[in-house]
Amino acid sequence: MGLKVQATALGSTLVEFKVDYQHSKHLNIGEAVHSEIIYAGGHMWRMNCYPSGVRERDMGGHVSLFLELLNKSSSVEAIFGAWLKGNGRENYTSPKKTLAYVFNEEEEELDEQGWHQFCSRFEVENYHVTEGYITFVCAIMVVGGNSIPVPPSDLGEHLERLLDSTDGTDVSFNVDGETFDAHRAVLAARSPVFNVELLGSMAEATMPAITLHDIAPAVFRIMLRFMYTDTLPGDDELGSSPFEMMQHLLAAADRYALDRLKLMCAQRLWDKVSVDTVAATLACAEMYSCSELKSKCIDFFAAEKNFKKAVLTDSFLQLGHKFPSIIADLRERVGA
Numbered sequence: 001m002g003l004k005v006q007a008t009a010l011g012s013t014l015v016e017f018k019v020d021y022q023h024s025k026h027l028n029i030g031e032a033v034h035s036e037i038i039y040a041g042g043h044m045w046r047m048n049c050y051p052s053g054v055r056e057r058d059m060g061g062h063v064s065l066f067l068e069l070l071n072k073s074s075s076v077e078a079i080f081g082a083w084l085k086g087n088g089r090e091n092y093t094s095p096k097k098t099l100a101y102v103f104n105e106e107e108e109e110l111d112e113q114g115w116h117q118f119c120s121r122f123e124v125e126n127y128h129v130t131e132g133y134i135t136f137v138c139a140i141m142v143v144g145g146n147s148i149p150v151p152p153s154d155l156g157e158h159l160e161r162l163l164d165s166t167d168g169t170d171v172s173f174n175v176d177g178e179t180f181d182a183h184r185a186v187l188a189a190r191s192p193v194f195n196v197e198l199l200g201s202m203a204e205a206t207m208p209a210i211t212l213h214d215i216a217p218a219v220f221r222i223m224l225r226f227m228y229t230d231t232l233p234g235d236d237e238l239g240s241s242p243f244e245m246m247q248h249l250l251a252a253a254d255r256y257a258l259d260r261l262k263l264m265c266a267q268r269l270w271d272k273v274s275v276d277t278v279a280a281t282l283a284c285a286e287m288y289s290c291s292e293l294k295s296k297c298i299d300f301f302a303a304e305k306n307f308k309k310a311v312l313t314d315s316f317l318q319l320g321h322k323f324p325s326i327i328a329d330l331r332e333r334v335g336a
Contacts, residue, residue: 041142
């Protein structure tokens with residue numbers, strides 16, 4: 001999943017929502033891939049793509065797309081438009097859809113609106129997949145509401161500039177020969193582990209330079225930027241193996257008690273789960289105490305068709321060596 005803001009105004013925004021279709025097309029009906037938070041008209045929004053649709057009666061033949069209002073502060077009237085980018089290989093006109101809807105704070109259930117049959121799976125796979133991804137171009141325009149529009153927070157942008165400029169840095173980290181400058185107060189505020197190490201009675205509290213072991217520079221760089229910006233880069237910025245990078249980041253998040261980062265990594269790993277990766281993902285979840293991801297993986301295994309294929313992978317054998325009790329539980333659950 002990726003999100004690129006193309007243009008924005010006080011009450012509207014235009015964004016690209018990039019979905020890893022190659023991995024998400026196997027999701028069950030009703031399972032979604034979510035965009036990051038979008039700010040428009042003083043409200044927070046999120047786009048939800050269902051690669052196999054949301055209704056059983058559609059039998060997984062269509063991709064569904066919905067816009068969700070995240071903050072329920074008031075009733076909001078908005079116009080939502082979306083279309084799919086083509087793959088450039090066919091002379092084909094992309095479906096373009098627009099709706100106007102009043103998002104109501106009194107809604108008891110998820111307040112979202114969109115299209116159950118945005119585009120057929122056949123059209124998506126033949127005309128819209130580029131390097132495994134599909135890209136929605138979405139416009140949100142807030143045209144009514146009772147609130148005063150407030151621009152999105154730019155705190156992360158300011159802190160990122162502070163990190164890049166190194167102004168006021170008072171500690172540095174040596175990670176496998178690379179040096180990273182940082183601010184003790186920022187790291188201590190974000191991580192209880194760093195709080196103890198950098199501001200407590202430990203030796204690191206008085207050291208201007210600290211050497212870290214058992215973490216790669218690329219992993220530490222992304223984690224450090226997350227602590228300043230609260231964001232993660234897209235998969236295309238994670239090197240040649242985004243899946244492995246997410247595993248390493250989840251381990252680092254567990255080590256430094258960065259709970260939000262840990263769950264964000266878990267979601268990225270879950271978005272790419274398949275019979276080939278589920279065992280490695282489950283091992284990662286078990287090793288680093290991520291109960292949410294572990295539960296998802298076990299549910300995936302519980303489907304007999306998934307279990308029969310997953311047991312043939314090398315990663316399943318490795319899972320058995322490391323965590324034999326999990327294998328026993330899985331076999332009992334699927335009756336194998």
